Amino acid sequence: MSAVNEMADDALAARHRARMLRKKQVVDGKIAAATEDRGVLLVNTGNGKGKSSSAFGMVARALGHDMKVGVVQFIKGAMGTGEERFFRGLPLQDRLQWHVMGEGYTWETQDRPRDIEKAQAAWGVAQRLLADESIGLVVLDELNIALKHRYLDVQDVVRVLLSRPLMQHAVVTGRAAPPELIEAADTVSEIAVLKHAFQSGIRAQKGVEL
Amino acid sequence: MSAVNEMADDALAARHRARMLRKKQVVDGKIAAATEDRGVLLVNTGNGKGKSSSAFGMVARALGHDMKVGVVQFIKGAMGTGEERFFRGLPLQDRLQWHVMGEGYTWETQDRPRDIEKAQAAWGVAQRLLADESIGLVVLDELNIALKHRYLDVQDVVRVLLSRPLMQHAVVTGRAAPPELIEAADTVSEIAVLKHAFQSGIRAQKGVEL
Numbered sequence: 001m002s003a004v005n006e007m008a009d010d011a012l013a014a015r016h017r018a019r020m021l022r023k024k025q026v027v028d029g030k031i032a033a034a035t036e037d038r039g040v041l042l043v044n045t046g047n048g049k050g051k052s053s054s055a056f057g058m059v060a061r062a063l064g065h066d067m068k069v070g071v072v073q074f075i076k077g078a079m080g081t082g083e084e085r086f087f088r089g090l091p092l093q094d095r096l097q098w099h100v101m102g103e104g105y106t107w108e109t110q111d112r113p114r115d116i117e118k119a120q121a122a123w124g125v126a127q128r129l130l131a132d133e134s135i136g137l138v139v140l141d142e143l144n145i146a147l148k149h150r151y152l153d154v155q156d157v158v159r160v161l162l163s164r165p166l167m168q169h170a171v172v173t174g175r176a177a178p179p180e181l182i183e184a185a186d187t188v189s190e191i192a193v194l195k196h197a198f199q200s201g202i203r204a205q206k207g208v209e210l
Numbered sequence: 211m212s213a214v215n216e217m218a219d220d221a222l223a224a225r226h227r228a229r230m231l232r233k234k235q236v237v238d239g240k241i242a243a244a245t246e247d248r249g250v251l252l253v254n255t256g257n258g259k260g261k262s263s264s265a266f267g268m269v270a271r272a273l274g275h276d277m278k279v280g281v282v283q284f285i286k287g288a289m290g291t292g293e294e295r296f297f298r299g300l301p302l303q304d305r306l307q308w309h310v311m312g313e314g315y316t317w318e319t320q321d322r323p324r325d326i327e328k329a330q331a332a333w334g335v336a337q338r339l340l341a342d343e344s345i346g347l348v349v350l351d352e353l354n355i356a357l358k359h360r361y362l363d364v365q366d367v368v369r370v371l372l373s374r375p376l377m378q379h380a381v382v383t384g385r386a387a388p389p390e391l392i393e394a395a396d397t398v399s400e401i402a403v404l405k406h407a408f409q410s411g412i413r414a415q416k417g418v419e420l
Contacts (some may be wrong), residue, residue, distance in 0.1 A: 182404065188404035
């Protein structure tokens with residue numbers, strides 16, 4: 001390496017070090033300011049891929065911390081069959097409750113009274129989980145769809161979510177989260193789709209969508 | 211229920227049925243048009259929460275379909291410790307390779323030459339996974355950060371990703387995905403943070419961030 005290049009590299013490394021040190025100070029300051037410990041209400045919404053997958057990644061995370069986890073799927077088939085098969089096959093069934101309550105997407109059924117009945121039954125199970133302080137994480141998969149179609153009352157749902165045990169985390173997924181729920185949540189992620197394989201003619205694949 | 215209300219309910223149900231039937235036709239048409247089967251390259255980017263969690267939800271999904279999975283973490287500590295503990299504790303180690311290669315965020319280390327060395331070592335492991343057609347899903351967690359800081363050459367990374375086995379899925383996570391990678395990907399999700407518990411003074415919680 002020439003002496004000139006070596007100097008340039010040294011200068012680059014020094015600039016990098018200074019920039020990263022400033023960044024570390026900012027990050028450390030923010031971390032020091034966050035001191036409260038309590039359960040978090042998360043909402044994963046938007047049209048992109050990953051709302052449910054992200055919630056199921058959190059299930060893995062919570063189980064890895066020896067927590068108890070409850071899952072309610074408001075729409076059967078909304079997530080892949082792989083997760084259900086995987087999680088239900090684990091030797092952890094004493095710590096994991098998995099309830100599949102819905103029956104297909106609403107545009108598959110075209111039967112509003114039946115959809116309302118199913119959504120209310122699922123919400124009944126959800127309420128039981130949201131009242132059980134031994135459960136560290138509750139996943140309400142595709143609850144937003146039930147709220148969007150007004151199968152459930154959003155005020156009632158928000159009231160129950162906010163009354164859950166102090167240290168319990170809850171994750172609500174589904175596109176079109178209602179404003180009342182976003183207002184009540186601690187953390188809201190909106191997933192946008194910039195591109196989708198489906199648009200190039202690739203059908204749903206095992207391990208990705210299924 | 212009064213007769214008036216009953217009529218209103220019937221009309222509502224009929225409208226719902228017609229709307230959902232039209233939606234079903236659109237969805238069914240799109241499904242019929244997507245006929246190709248092949249591995250998908252996904253990118254989870256943006257500033258929001260859930261990029262890595264979503265990839266780990268896909269790990270669960272793929273394992274649930276009896277696939278083999280390889281994970282390379284380019285930045286140690288970028289994801290929670292819960293997932294690693296969970297997945298490494300599973301009785302599935304013959305089907306799951308989990309490589310933690312990086313050493314903390316770059317603003318923690320402030321040492322560019324060492325970061326480059328670590329990123330290149332991680333990329334070496336990734337290349338081996340991306341050449342192994344027995345592996346159905348490869349997760350490259352926080353690879354985008356290594357690309358952003360130019361620890362790796364993006365052209366080289368894209369070339370290797372596009373040369374992987376036909377049926378293999380690959381997921382790349384991390385904020386600030388480079389345009390070359392987005393161009394090469396089949397599916398790109400951008401996760402925006404609308405709200406974060408951290409901003410209200412709640413620190414990182416087990417089962418959520420950790």
